[in-house]
Amino acid sequence: MSETSKNLRPEGDLDDVDRKIVEELQANGRITNAELAERVGVAASTCIARVRSLVSRRIITGFTATVDPRAMGLGLEVLVSVTVRSGARQRITELSEELRGLPEVLQLFFLGGVEDFIIHLAVRDSDHVRDFVVEHLSAHPAVSSTRTSIVFSHHQNPIRVS
Amino acid sequence: MSETSKNLRPEGDLDDVDRKIVEELQANGRITNAELAERVGVAASTCIARVRSLVSRRIITGFTATVDPRAMGLGLEVLVSVTVRSGARQRITELSEELRGLPEVLQLFFLGGVEDFIIHLAVRDSDHVRDFVVEHLSAHPAVSSTRTSIVFSHHQNPIRVS
DNA sequence: ACTGAAAGGTAACTCTT
DNA sequence: AAGAGTTACCTTTCAGT
Numbered sequence: 012m013s014e015t016s017k018n019l020r021p022e023g024d025l026d027d028v029d030r031k032i033v034e035e036l037q038a039n040g041r042i043t044n045a046e047l048a049e050r051v052g053v054a055a056s057t058c059i060a061r062v063r064s065l066v067s068r069r070i071i072t073g074f075t076a077t078v079d080p081r082a083m084g085l086g087l088e089v090l091v092s093v094t095v096r097s098g099a100r101q102r103i104t105e106l107s108e109e110l111r112g113l114p115e116v117l118q119l120f121f122l123g124g125v126e127d128f129i130i131h132l133a134v135r136d137s138d139h140v141r142d143f144v145v146e147h148l149s150a151h152p153a154v155s156s157t158r159t160s161i162v163f164s165h166h167q168n169p170i171r172v173s
Numbered sequence: 174m175s176e177t178s179k180n181l182r183p184e185g186d187l188d189d190v191d192r193k194i195v196e197e198l199q200a201n202g203r204i205t206n207a208e209l210a211e212r213v214g215v216a217a218s219t220c221i222a223r224v225r226s227l228v229s230r231r232i233i234t235g236f237t238a239t240v241d242p243r244a245m246g247l248g249l250e251v252l253v254s255v256t257v258r259s260g261a262r263q264r265i266t267e268l269s270e271e272l273r274g275l276p277e278v279l280q281l282f283f284l285g286g287v288e289d290f291i292i293h294l295a296v297r298d299s300d301h302v303r304d305f306v307v308e309h310l311s312a313h314p315a316v317s318s319t320r321t322s323i324v325f326s327h328h329q330n331p332i333r334v335s
Numbered sequence: 336a337c338t339g340a341a342a343g344g345t346a347a348c349t350c351t352t
Numbered sequence: 353a354a355g356a357g358t359t360a361c362c363t364t365t366c367a368g369t
Binding site for chain 2: 025033036037038039040041068069070071072073074075076077078079080082083084085090111114116117118119120121122123124125126129131133158159160161162163164165166167168169170171172
Binding site for chain 3: 053054055056057060
């Protein structure tokens with residue numbers, strides 16, 4: 012009954028069962044509740060209650076299929092760094108919201124530092140990159156400069172509780 | 174029966190049904206086959222065959238739960254740009270594989286251009302960033318320089334067929 | 336708060352058209 | 353590719369611990 016039997020919440024306020032569930036669902040988001048329960052070592056009824064709690068607490072924020080961009084005809088990925096004009100700082104939010112809505116944009120990092128954004132794009136080809144930069148960045152009054160780098164490869168890891 | 178009735182495969186060789194399936198499964202990876210079939214407008218038996226085909230062709234590469242790093246005790250995200258010493262180019266692969274295995278690493282972009290990598294980290298706090306950089310980057314003989322930027326916000330979009 | 340069993344529902348498979 | 357019918361399994365609930 013002591014607090015010392017609980018860890019000093021080293022990672023959020025999840026216990027071992029929650030963490031195992033999160034780990035398994037990151038590795039396979041389509042696993043059935045029955046199998047998840049077995050892997051985690053709790054009853055199916057317990058497991059489904061835990062998963063629902065994790066979702067309602069917004070610890071798990073969603074379930075998605077991961078798709079290969081090349082299979083969708085998007086053979087080129089690039090990272091575009093954007094610096095905003097110092098006189099146009101207040102327009103960063105407006106610009107970022109515009110960018111978020113564009114289909115080429117896979118990810119948008121809103122940064123502190125020299126660069127204000129990094130945009131991760133998946134596009135058909137280099138012409139498509141140029142069109143994107145010209146149309147949405149160079150033409151925008153808030154944008155000071157951009158720098159585009161080709162992504163040779165891209166790896167994504169699950170979040171690990173370590 | 175003519176080729177003209179098929180589009181000039183504007184995005185891979187997926188038809189409208191495949192594309193709708195991919196779209197729905199990115200939005201909700203845990204949708205049931207019956208509901209997916211209804212939304213896409215095909216029979217359940219057709220739908221499950223399509224999904225399996227997409228997975229076996231590696232167009233859909235997996236299903237995952239998305240997790241809030243903050244809920245896992247990882248309250249700080251940063252992007253670290255890494256430049257490799259010009260005399261140590263051949264060690265990039267070795268370094269990237271080492272980095273991929275680290276629990277703090279969410280994403281790794283292997284780049285062409287001035288910078289060789291960008292590492293997306295989720296960490297507890299700024300001490301954790303420093304430890305990571307010192308331990309895994311500065312100490313590495315192939316690393317020439319690093320630059321760390323705080324991520325204020327991060328958005329991720331599904332891949333859209335446009 | 337977790338478990339286990341029972342009931343109901345749904346998915347998956349096969350065959351046929 | 354669709355539909356029907358069968359099987360099997362999964363989800364859900366609830367009472368008990």
